[in-house]
Amino acid sequence: MSDNSDLLFQNSYYIGNNFNTILYGVQLVLYVMTMQRLVRTTRKSTADKFFIFHSTATLILITIYVAVESVFGEEMWIVNRDFPGGQGAYLATFAAVWYQTMGTTASVALNLLSDGLLIYRCYIVWSDFRVLIFPGILYLATLGVVELWASGAPHSDFFAGLAAHLGLAYYSLSIGLNVVVTSIICGRLLWYARTAKHYLGADVSGAYFSVAALIVESALPYSMAGIAFLVSYGLNSEISILFLSIYVMFTAVSPQMLVLRVVDGRAWKQNQMTDTSTTLDFTNSSRGQTNGSSQYVSGSTKDDGIMVRLETMNKTDRSVEDVGKFSTSGDSASHI
Template identity: 50%
Template sequence: MSSLFQNAYYLGINFNAILYGAELVIYGLTIQALFRHRTQWTRTDKFYMVFSTAILCLITIYMSTEAVFGQEMWIVNADFPGGAAGWFVENVNVWYQTLGTASSVLRNILTDALLIYRVYVIWTDVRVIAFPCVLYIASIALGILELYLSGKPNAHFFVGKAMQLGTAYWASTISLNIITTSVICGRLIYLGRAIEVARNVKGRGMAALRYTGTVSMVVESALPYSMAGLAFLVSYGIGSDISIMFGAFYGMFSCISPQLIIMRIVTGTAWTRDRMAETMSALELQDVEGRAGVHATTIASEVTSTMDDKSIQRTV
């Protein structure tokens, strides 16, 4: 274990604490929004409350195990033969580290499921989520195998078969993140442009920014989650010691990004199936009306031209 790895681990723990505070704030705002209309709760509201609480509990387990591991390595066992590096090698597969890894895998399963559902909501087409679903099933299987191999005696998350299988697991789940992010961003860009063109006046299209603007695109597509995942996958795949820090970012955003999506849903600022259906119907109607208007204008022009020709002939 190099000095770079230890520094990256230390920074990762500190960033975990900062981002965990942000997660608590977002969770509090989400629950507050839900309780404002608690007399009108639907099954969906109850589901999102349970979902938000579940990922908060899982991220708490993850960051707690990382903090405890760091404390044991640098403070409690500072006099261990071989120092921090020696203690790390001997205890890398300690039970609470396996628990932290299990919480990460389960959290990814929940977050990826939410992203696939959001793709369906925004596209309203089952065919779009077919390939992401295949990747999702593969990532679950690989995640379970990764937990088994990394939790075995004398196993090492960053060495040997555990690392090879870990690379396959992270590649599948992060590829899923990138695909869902891309198709959601693509759909929102299309909708934003279509709404702007249909309204034909830039100022009148500003109300659509609530659903198709930059903030909406970043949150709805879980862009920070995918970007952190890509950085982690590349560094982990090449065996870089800094991967542990990017892994901390990825772990925290796997909780913050879905929490932001849920907050937008419960506050009424996110896309829903009903809103998407209404928007597409309105765009189709305006498109038909626009084509009808162009057709009527063309006919009127032809009639006017014909009348002008006849007038000229009579005059002559």
Template identity: 55%
Template sequence: MSDPLSLFQNAFYIGNNFNAILYGVELVLYFMTIRIMLSRKRKHVPTDKYFLLFSTVLLLLNTVFVATEAVFGQEMWIVNANYPGGMDAYLGDFASVWYQTFGTAASIVLNLCSDGLLIYRCYVVWNDLRIIAGPVIIYLASFSLGIAQLYESGRPHANYFAGLAQKLGIGYTSCIISLEIILTALICSRIYFVGRRYGHAMGEEVGRAYTSAAAIIVESMLLSTLTGIAYLISFARNSDIDIFFLSIYVMMTCIAPQLVVLRVVAGRAWTREKSTMIQSKLEFTDASRTQFGGSSAANEKSDGLTASGSVSSSEHIPIGDV
């Protein structure tokens, strides 16, 4: 293997191995979701069909990405091992081959589907359309940049990691990661503070179900956001290991939403009904405490006046009557 891209080639190889491992994790999560949906003991809801379709689309897109990366690696390292100029020359000549462009398109659509679900979950947790107005605008901008990057990287002899395609990729990735950071922060903060208030009002055991580390990590798709930040830093710095972080990030954009879907169908996730119920209970509890506090204050004031009146009466009792 030649020196200029040896680190990139190794990162590509290791990334493909991680793709295979994480793809197995995704399959397990997918079939766990299907098993819960098909359970006779579970009460079926209208959103089951949507989540079944969504999970299947995620799996298919992820399969396309994993398969195209594996095929390209096989063609570069095994089938065309004697290509003139070596593996680096093959990479430069065929980086934009049609199935690689197909895999890139699948990863972008997968990313957009994942972030679309993240926007929806943010709305569910906050139960307010005004909260997601800004994220929706960023989402549309990232969609446009993603299409532009896909077109540029798919041109003959173009490279996803070089030239204009890379610059568009940095813009697209920065936009999409910024969106994920904003949404993750909104969801985490909402779950933490509302969960704590709910715990104080209804009991720590009840509140822990909403503020546990697992609940916050899954609901906010934190795994996808963190791996995305790592990929963006390496990609913007033009590091040779950016292909490895890209592989991990794309896999997490499938696993993270699948975990959310699994949590939803299992009945442990936030829903609009739960958000409304919790908000109503908090408002009722706050109002009850205010009313109870006001009654206590009134009673204390009344007791003070009574005591004061008693003292005053005793002070005006004629001495001769004693």
């Protein structure tokens, strides 16, 4: 490694550690918000318990990763600043130190947790096990045991030699899984958003199909960061360590955003889309009072048999301006 490339690598490592601390703060805020909502629930369901476990495990694993990278940076830049050959030589000598292997293990475990949650959400959106066949095969191939062995072996280097080649294969499969699942989820939501917009209008369909909802539901930042890291890692670029830091952090942040959305009740639910019937509830708070009336409009469709019902109602404790429900069925006519 030349002096210029080593300098670029060291700067990328330093900036990556700064991104780690920033995104770790975001992760802590999301975790606290999630726990506050789950703790308030007196009778916790199985899903609530799962989200508590998933969120806590994610926080522990990302804490290990951030701590390891910070400690290694301190050892390399401060404690051993006079190491013979400089910081590049220190990195090559101690890249496989035990706590670095622990940090790599934490990142692999994070991938498994995050990808598992994404596959589960893919099933929720589609309600069809057949769409999980290919992602499931990729998931089994991303256990990362071989990568951990190669990167943790004595005198090995995550960014060079056998560990780098095996790492490229591992991350290609893992990030490929992210992209596949994200595309499947995005495709389904975009198709349904178009249908909802056609029959209910943009304002009503936006409750479930906004840009922010699409990004969170599909964990898009997780996949995009993975692609950026994979390209730089495959090119053996010195800035790959920076994109690796961002990618690992979004392995925790993106799923936590999704869990918070589910806990808040704003995420896509399984009973909202099935093979034969789909129900969507859109609720917008009104600023004024209504007269407690309901409006019904009649119409018909040619092929898809979609029934739409729009109501305007008022209650003493809250007012609802628009509530739209529509379901797909085999009938060719619809009454609203």
